[in-house]
Amino acid sequence: MILRFLNEELLNVQKPARYIGGEFNQVRKDVENKFRIALAFPDVYEVGMSHYGLELLYHYINSFEEFYAERVFLPWVDMIELMEKKDIPLFTLETKTPVFNMDVLGISIEYELSYTNVLKLLELSKINVESEKRKDGDPIVIAGGPVVFNIEPIAGVFDIVYIGDGEKNLRQLLDLLYETKGARRLDRLKEAAKIPGIYIPQFYRQRGKKVVPIKDVPKKIKKNAIGDLDECFVPIRQIIPNVQSIHDRGVIEISRGCTRGCRFCHAGYVYRPVRERSKKNVVENAKKILKETGYEEISLLSLSAMDHTTLNEIVDGLLPYIKEKKISMSIPSTRVDAFNIELLSKIASVRKRGITLAPEAGSQTMRNKINKNIDFNEIYNSALEAKKAGWNKIKLYFMVGFPDETEGDIKEIGELLREIKRMKFKLVTASVNLLVPKPHTAFQFVKIREPEYMEYVYSILKNYKRYAKIDVNDGKKSFVEGILSRGDRHLFRVIMKKYKMSYYDEWTEFFNFDEWIESFKDIDLDKYKGPYSLKDDFPWDHIDSGVTKYFLWKEYERFFKGESTKDCRNVCSYCGVCQILNVENNLKI
Template sequence: MILEFLNKELLKVQKPARYIGYEFNSILKERDGKLRIALAFPDVYEVGMSHYGLELLYHYINSFDDYYAERVFLPWVDMIELMEKKGIPLFTLETKTPIFEMDVLGISISYELSFTNILKLLELSKINIDVDKRKDNEPIVIAGGPVVFNIEPLYRAFDVVYLGDGEENLKKILEILNFTKGEKRIKRLEELSKVGGIYIPLFYKQSGRKVVPVKNVPKRIKKNVLEDLDDSFVPVNQIIPNVQSIHDRAVLEISRGCTRGCRFCHAGYIYRPVRERTARKVVENAKKILNKTGYEEISLLSLSAMDHSTLNKIVDMLLPYVNEKKISLSIPSTRVDAFNVELLTKIASVRKRGITLAPEAGSQKMRDKINKNIALDEILRSALEAKKAGWNKIKLYFMVGFPGETEEDVREIGELLKEIKSFKFKLVTASINLLVPKPHTAFQFAEVREPEYMEYVYNVLKPYRKYAKIDVNDGKQSFIEAILSRGDRRLYDVVKKKYVKSYYDEWSEHFNFEDWIISFNEENVNLGDYKGPYTVKDNFPWDHIESGVTKYFLWKEYEKFLSGEKTDDCRNICSYCGVCQILKVENKLKI
């Protein structure tokens, strides 16, 4: 039925190559006798194929003979309409198998605005959206990714929530699911709940804003932590997409975690501690990936790549190879203060592209408060040296809406852009976004600003548009993201109401703020309950999820924000955040 549908109807939709599969380096296995896993990214193909975590898990699972991982993405709206019209269920790319026939559906969640997409994906898959209504023969639905550190607004959609690094306990999960195939669903979930880093939402209830057990399960669930990245699995045979992906290049993870302690950064806290790959392993794997894929660009992936202890050595070892092969080497997530001019010049000798820096705040006072720990002269020196090294385009990222932020703090964004423009860049671009106070960060206690605040920011920065192209986000998507990120179980029915009205909320052309407000009102949910501010005494719906960073530490960091006190990089001085002590791990630097 599915193959017939594709043969007859596929040319009626945009980019039909999104749905055909059979890409170079994709994996086809015999299906019989294997536990079959559909790995889903709840967004369009081009976005999902750029997600390194999905690529890693796909090849990792398929490295075992007993398991077969296939991929699925949310079709674009035209394909969804056609599938619904023709009665076609969502299917895997590799074997065109309906998702409801798979044993497991694993969904990677990177952003809260994909919540509506997830429910739409389940609906298209013909899987019951509510976990307590699923039959024993329906796939076990597992959530993973950074957002699951507060999954409560979507708690009823998932049988299992996997916390932390997938390489640590995923194989054990699959072994249990394989061994218990055919048994009652509740029995299988009980077995899975015994594994470390596994949260079964069905076995907990919400009391007030707190989530507590109703079965014999842990009161707090510690995340899974991979202790050493150096010998961990690397996806070498990376799949070449049929449609150009958002990040169309080879990717190699050189480190995981960050020690900087920026107080707004969700990833910086939940991925602690830092684990680096050695220069030898990085170069060895980079060459393998480039040889297996034919890509003309490779990106060294990290939360803060310039902080890698041996990055200069890595670049020195890679440059002869990439120069000979005419391959571009890119280092994203460039920190302003870690900007190495010599390194920049070396990379620029291969291929010059626009450079991106993230000062985050315009004023020195606010940069200190958010613990960005970079001075104005460092920002300006980095920009100037980038220009000298051959870059003609520069983009800068800023956030606004911090507690206590003044008009002068906002105006200094414009003053910084004015000064950078004086370095004779052809194009200076600035992206201004509303702060999203995330759980498991120091700003989990902060109040989120209303979207109208961005109109004020726009007017403050209006005189500086002659110096830079300034994109001031309207704040509506950020506001909804903030509400969802700190939401509890009461929001599940709101999301359920909303996805029927509209989805693809992370795409500006499909995001509908009014639909969200209507959905909140229909469920009699008061937005004010989720805007903050909060104190350390307030219960959070994610308090039972243990990232390793303690609530008390985050409160002290928020107090430091309010007083303007900085915290040192924990590579230098231990800040006793709790990760190393609670999870029995430590930073693994490959000096």
Template sequence: MILTDKRNYAKELDRLLARVQKPARYAGGEWNSVCKEWEETAVKIAFAFPDVYEVGMSHLGLQILYDTVNRRPDTLMERVFAPWGDMEEKLRQNRIPLLSIESKRPLGDFDIAAFTLQYEMSFTNILNMLDLAGIPLRSSDRKSGFPLVIAGGPCAFNPEPLAEFIDVFAIGEGEELFHDIIDVYKSAKERGRERLLRELAGIQGIYVPAFYRAGYNSDGSVCAVSPREGAPARVVKRVVEDYDRVTFPEKPIVPNTGVVHDRIMLEVLRGCTRGCRFCQAGALYRPVREKSPDTLIRQAEALVKNTGYDEISLTSLSSADYSGINPLVKGLLDRMDGLGVGVSLPSLRVDAFSVDLAGELQRVRRSSLTFAPEAGTQRLRDVINKGVTEKDLLEAVSAAFGAGWQAVKLYFMIGLPTETREDLDGIASLAGLVLKKGEEMGVKRGRLKVTVSVSSFVPKSHTPFQWEPQNTIEELREKQMYIKSLLRDKRISFKWHDPGVSFLEGVIARGDRKLSAALERAWQLGSRFDGWSECFNFRTWMTAFEDTGLDPGWYAHRRYDYDDKLPWDHVEAGMSRNFLVREHRNAMEASTTPDCRTGRCPGCGVCTEMGVKPEMGGGGGCDPLQDQVF
């Protein structure tokens, strides 16, 4: 802990709040927030979210870990968010360090600062938060007296770009891993930082980058990330022992101000069996596990009582896939209807079943329905293993228009491997077919609307497409303009992502340890909140790469060979390399792989690697192959 002088930061902050935008972001005092006795609690942890309060408070992982840790009498967890620019300026002017929401203590006073890595474009905020806390950015500059800086979440699966800044990465699910970290911290903290790190490195799922040396080939590519001092050669992700019974926050913090997801988030299942080849979440969160309906109904009732929310969102990567979704929804509606509490699904599968379900839940047709066919032709949908046909989509939109929705949003990706002009034409023609379907279904003139939203493919680690190059910014921009030129109908609106942002996502997502220098330089040059279009500055980033002698295009546009050493090879998400190679080859042949819910195990290797099994608490079944399949 840094010794700070005895200033009354709470009072100083209170005065600043009158002069910043949205002061409720920093004020705290929310229902169910936990404020423990500082002096009497052995371990103090700050959950640091590298984005604004409204984004961080919409993140279920924050609520889960806050609850998990605060259940321990020996530990407290408070929250810290990235201050928006106006607040950062005021903090720096008044020499106030970054403070926690609960007790308004400096981040540097905590034993552990735990960052969550949800998005590559929040990385500069991590550096900024450390700097605002007076904590040296580089792990090697932090002697004892500073907090242990740890980081977890999906982007921790390629930890290398942040390896210079983070002491300890936590790979995989945190509910049990966090307890192990705290236990080791308590027993080893008195014995010095080096010893503490060494003992932490012995926990499954912990990666301590200081114990690994990154070696490079003459062309700059990674030749090895090799362990030293007895650290494990492969860091295997953590998966909770029993998902149905693992602690779930039944008393989540209820924000005092509107946040992005301002409702009960009831996690019905974890993982996804669909196996879309571009999807990193699908790879990282396997195996699929469902909570039992009894657990879910009990949790839903407790959550309504403890929060006062009027909406329960059934969250997961694909909630309509829950085995017993119909009885579950009926059971929830029976109990919630009299209370004026609604039930909703955050995302829809592309099929009529999902639409019928959404129609049952959403009695007022408030907004549009969103579907993600992802690609414009059947060939390309087979390449990415998106098990959706044109027929599925047309049935889904028919059901939607028939049930009273008048607007439909379609999500696509461009720059996917093997993409041709024909696939881009397919996006426009699908949009046209959906529009035509709307006319046929008698949607009122002037109300019918189709939105085509196009994002750009970013190759991600641990997926079958991890070896694939990303399109250049110019290619992406040209494709966007091409699609725009095809969508002439006024009832179709077209949205696209900034290709400069997608490019940087690609650079960082497949980056190595050398990138640390560029991240730090970009932060020095003023990069903050790079995921926010009003803050993102492409030129700044290019200057940062120039200043540090790195070629960002080399990271993004490179095609890796199967035999190449990848910067994240020492971090194990469970899918075998052989499976990824096979999936990549299947993709090139536009050959699909079945969903493991169909009962035909594709042999991804997660279950055998992790010694786990899919848990279909909702009543479905699927049996993993017990032997590795090649």
């Protein structure tokens, strides 16, 4: 039925290559006697195929003989309409198997605005959206990714939530589900709850704001954290997409975690501690990836790649190979204070593109308060040296909406752009976004700003548009994301209502703020805006990232005092991660 549908209808949709599979380096297995896992990314194919975590899990799971992992993405709206019209269920790319016939459906959630996509993906898969209404023979639906550190607004969807590094206990979980296939669903979930880092939402209930167990399960679920990245699986034969992906390049993860302590950064807290991959491991595997894929670019993936202890040696180790093959190298994340123009000039020796810096705040006062720990001279000199080295385009990222922010703090964004423009870059662009208070960060306590605040920001920065192309976000997406990120189980009915109106909320052309406001009428929205205190219960208090709530509160207090916290590579900040999770920073000196 599915193959016939594809044969007859594929040319009636945009980018039909999104749905055919068969890519170079796709894994092919005989499905006989295999435990089958559908790995889903709830967005369009070219976005999902750019996600390194999906690539990693796909090849990691397929490295085991008894498992077969296949891929699933949310079709584009034209394909969804056609599938619904023809009553075609969502299917895997590898074997065109309906998702409802798989043993497991694993969904990676990277951002809160994909919640409506998750529900649409399940509906299209013909799987009941609510976990407690599923039958024994239905796929076990698992959530993973950074958003699961507060999954509560959409917890009712998932049978299992996997928290933390997939390499730690995912194999154990899949082995259990394989061995118990055919048993009662509830019994399988009870056994899964015994595995570290596994959260079974239906075994918990929300009381007030707090989520508490109703069965014999842990009160707090500690995240899974690996100790040594060198011992972890590296996906070598990375799939070459049929449609050009957002990030069309090979990827090697050089480190995981960050210890800088920027007070707004969710990833910086929940991925602690930092674990580096060694120079030898990176260089050898990067060359293998390039040989197995034919990519013309290799990306050194990290939250803060410039902080890698042996980054210079890694670059020097790869340069002869990439120069010979005319391959470019990129670093997707660059901190200003770690900015090394000589090093970046080496990296860009094959192809020079625009350069990106993230000062985050315009004024020195605010940069100190958010613990960015960079000064004006570092930003200015980095941009100047980049210009001297041959870069002609520069982009800068800023955030606004911090507590106690003044008009002067915002004006300083414009003044910084004025100084950089004087360096005679051909193009200076700036992106200005509203702060999204995230769980497990120092700003989980703050009051979120209303979208109208961005009109005030624009009224100040419009006077500086002659110095740069300034994109001041309207704040509407950020506001909705902020509500969802600190939400609880009462928001599930909001998301259910919204997805029936529209989905693809991360996409500007589909995001509809009025529909969200209409959906929020079912709840008291003021309860989700903040501010909060240390004594307030959070719906994510039962999820243990390793960073203690008390430490985050002290960081919040330090914000108002303008006090900095040092990088814990050098001085322990006693955040709790190493002691609670029995891990530590693993630097490859």
